[in-house]
Amino acid sequence: xxxxxxxxxxxxxxxxxxxxxxxxxxxxxxxxxxxxxxxxxxxxxxxxxxxxxxxxxxxxxxxxxxxxxxxxxxxxxxxxxxxxxxxxxxxxxxxxxxxxxxxxxxxxxxxxxxxxxxxxxxxxxxxxxxxxxxxxxxxxxxx
Numbered sequence: 785x786x787x788x789x790x791x792x793x794x795x796x797x798x799x800x801x802x803x804x805x806x807x808x809x810x811x812x813x814x815x816x817x818x819x820x821x822x823x824x825x826x827x828x829x830x831x832x833x834x835x836x837x838x839x840x841x842x843x844x845x846x847x848x849x850x851x852x853x854x855x856x857x858x859x860x861x862x863x864x865x866x867x868x869x870x871x872x873x874x875x876x877x878x879x880x881x882x883x884x885x886x887x888x889x890x891x892x893x894x895x896x897x898x899x900x901x902x903x904x905x906x907x908x909x910x911x912x913x914x915x916x917x918x919x920x921x922x923x924x925x926x927x
Contacts, residue, residue: 790844791829791886793894794854795837795917799876801910803835809870810835813861820860826853830894832901834910839898841886850883882917 798804805813814831817838821828826848830841842853858877865875886894897904904913918924 786846788846789888791888791891791894792842792844792850792853793882793884793886793898794840794842794850794857795882795914796833796840796854796858797837797878797880797914799878801836801878802873804865804871804873804875805833805838806835809865809875812868812870813838813865816864817857817861820864821857824856824860826856828857829891830898832898834901834905837910837914839901841891841894841898854881854883882914882921882923884917884921 814833817831817840818828821842825845827843827845828840829843831838833839840857844850844853862875862877865871
């Protein structure tokens with residue numbers, strides 16, 4: 785029997801970094817995100833973020849690709865916000881995202897990081913966090 789466990793830390797960003805994940809929309813989306821993903825066969829272990837982004841810890845399935853998972857999560861969350869009229873403006877994710885592999889031994893540390901997003905962003909902006917991720921992982925930041 786094959787054993788398969790790949791953890792991915794994904795960061796989704798709203799279009800033009802608009803603060804669309806705030807107030808009622810943000811609360812509802814954070815509460816429902818894991819369920820919306822599960823309905824599509826995606827295991828989101830942990831979710832947290834700020835007004836313009838979400839961090840997700842995802843346990844990948846053996847037949848899933850990162851791009852397929854991100855596309856599915858984007859579509860179901862945009863649809864959820866739209867159908868429930870949670871945002872006065874269209875809720876759209878930016879086509880770009882960050883994705884990092886996570887060693888199973890570091891999963892608990894990533895969970896703590898994701899759950900601590902509201903506290904983190906009282907001290908640091910998302911722009912600073914994003915730039916740090918890009919530098920740390922050798923990406924060229926577009927922001």
